[in-house]
Amino acid sequence: MRIEYINPFVEASFDILNEVLQTTVKRGQLYLKKLGESMKGVAVVVGVIGNLKGRIVFDLSEETAIKIASKLNGEEFKTFDEMARSTISEIANMITGRSVTKLEKDKLNFSFTPPTLITGENLNIYEYADMEALIIPIDTGLGIIEINMAFKE
């Protein structure tokens, strides 16, 4: 995975999370993970289409998702209800939208599908495991979001 493919997405993630959460967003150490390992409980899946094939998953716990939704809506959510789900999906939508804007500027020829949110304990996405995922952990100040990226040319 070449860095110029990853950067627009990482920059967009930082920009959007900083803008909407107004917390101190920090990036953790990158690491590689085998495909098929369990997710944290809430996964927003975005397909990568065009010259690159693959997917990006925003992987976070339900507790973190509820905290983020509560902050953005200015009200405390007790459960991960429909409005909380819509809030988390929309953050992913804003990040991919901003990425598309950056990609167009950098003249990179790939884009993203609209996000799909899935939840569950020991959540596992079945994938054809001929590659590893690059994980970019982001500490939002309200919990960790891992950006889990796997794509190839």
Place this chain on the structure above:
Amino acid sequence: MAIVYDDNGLPTGRKLDGGNVKVLIIDDSQFIIKHLSQIFMSRDFEIIGTADNGKAGVELFKQVHGQTDIVTLDITMPEMDGLEALKQIKLIDQNVAVIMVTAIGTAEAVKEAIKLGAKGYIVKPLDREKVIERIGQILK
């Protein structure tokens, strides 16, 4: 449609000839519908209706187009996307002010929407002050 601006040059939701400016919001995100409604209502705009996809939005617009002053439209939506909805809304009422509210700020998407008759666009995330300022610029 001429609207009243306050002393700071920001738009209010009142028309010069009386009455409130009526807005139809079309977006597949409940979160965006809620926040956009709050922003408009904080300036006395009236929300005449909301729809969560382009097709439902066009159907609703057919019912309320005589009373609707502004339509906000997302671009990426299920059933019918915002650009197709924009075409159909303009066929029903050429004069309604359509504002695209989208996460994609690419030149291509914006150019296409303006070509199809959109009056302007707002890029998400929605910051209350910036959105009000931008609506004022678009409607002037």
